[in-house]
Structures are given as C-alpha cells and as structure tokens.
Amino acid sequence: MFANTLKTLKAWARRLKANLILLWVCCRQPDIPWLPKTVALVTVAYALSPIDLIPDFIPLLGYLDDVILLPLGIALAMRSIPAPLLARCRPQAETMAGQRLSLKGRWIMAALFVLIWLALAWAVAEAVWRR
The missing domain is CATH 1.20.5 (Single alpha-helices involved in coiled-coils or other helix-helix interfaces)
Structure with a gap:
C-alpha cells in the first residue's frame, strides 16, 4: 500500500513539474493574452521562489500551502490559456521536462x-x- 501511494505521489509531482514547464513555455509566446500570462507567471514564480507563504519549517502547515496553492495556480493558469497555444507549446515543454535544466x-x-x-x-x- 505504501509503495503504491509513493508511486502516485511521484507521478503527481512529475505532472506538476511538466505543467510548470508548460506554463513557462506558454508565457514566452507573443500571442498569449495578458491575464493568463500574469496568472502563469505568478504561479511559476511562486513555485521557483525559495520563500513560501507559510514557511516549510512549520509542521504540516508549511507544506500544505505548496500542496494546495501550487496545483490550484497551475489549474487556473492551464484553464485560462487558449487550448491551441497549450497544444503548440506542449512538445517543447515535454522535451524540456526530460532534460536537466541549466541555470x-x-x-x-x-x-x-x-x-x-x-x-x-x-x-x-x-x-x-x-x-
């Protein structure tokens, strides 16, 4: 049971990472509307920021904001970006998700x-x- 739960959590984390990369790729497109771009940029910035709304050292609550706010931001941004733009950017995002990103x-x-x-x-x- 624990192994299945761990596999499910790992798959969920990989999807979150892939969706964040997709949002970043979409934000770099010139034809994205300003509101979805703003929502996507705020979501990506929150995910990359070392500073959280609730610090991680607070037991349980520290990770709760990441588990709730981040998926909600991703879902909101993904729903607001036009579907053709998402489809056009998805192959590039999937390629980037499989690579180690250079900073x-x-x-x-x-x-x-x-x-x-x-x-x-x-x-x-x-x-x-x-x-």
Missing part, C-alpha cells in the same frame, strides 16, 4: 527574485512600524 547565466533572474522579496519585506515592515 547558467540566470543569476540576473535570481537577483530579481531576491530584490522583489526584499522590497515586499520592507513594505510590510514599514506598514507595521508606522502603526
């Missing part, structure tokens, strides 16, 4: 993530201290 030269994106989270933390701290 070489992506330090600018990592720095951007850090700056965004620092700006958000600063804004929250300012709002709390002004009270």
Whole structure:
C-alpha cells in the first residue's frame, strides 16, 4: 500500500513539474493574452521562489500551502490559456521536462527574485512600524 501511494505521489509531482514547464513555455509566446500570462507567471514564480507563504519549517502547515496553492495556480493558469497555444507549446515543454535544466547565466533572474522579496519585506515592515 505504501509503495503504491509513493508511486502516485511521484507521478503527481512529475505532472506538476511538466505543467510548470508548460506554463513557462506558454508565457514566452507573443500571442498569449495578458491575464493568463500574469496568472502563469505568478504561479511559476511562486513555485521557483525559495520563500513560501507559510514557511516549510512549520509542521504540516508549511507544506500544505505548496500542496494546495501550487496545483490550484497551475489549474487556473492551464484553464485560462487558449487550448491551441497549450497544444503548440506542449512538445517543447515535454522535451524540456526530460532534460536537466541549466541555470547558467540566470543569476540576473535570481537577483530579481531576491530584490522583489526584499522590497515586499520592507513594505510590510514599514506598514507595521508606522502603526
């Protein structure tokens, strides 16, 4: 029973990864509408961000946001992207999902993530201290 559950969880995680890559490939297309692009980018950014809504060190609740929010974001983005665009991007995403992704030269994106989270933390701290 435990082995079947583990296999199911691994398959689910692979589908999530493949869908995140598909969302990223779709976002890079020039003909994607702005609303699905925004939803997809926020979902991918949340998945890649090292900072969670609920920190992972909190027992059970820390992983609950990843188990609930991430699939919901993926489902919402996938439903809002036009089907022909998804079909056109799926082969490239499947190819990328089978490869190990190289992050070489992506330090600018990592720095951007850090700056965004620092700006958000600063804004929250300012709002709390002004009270």
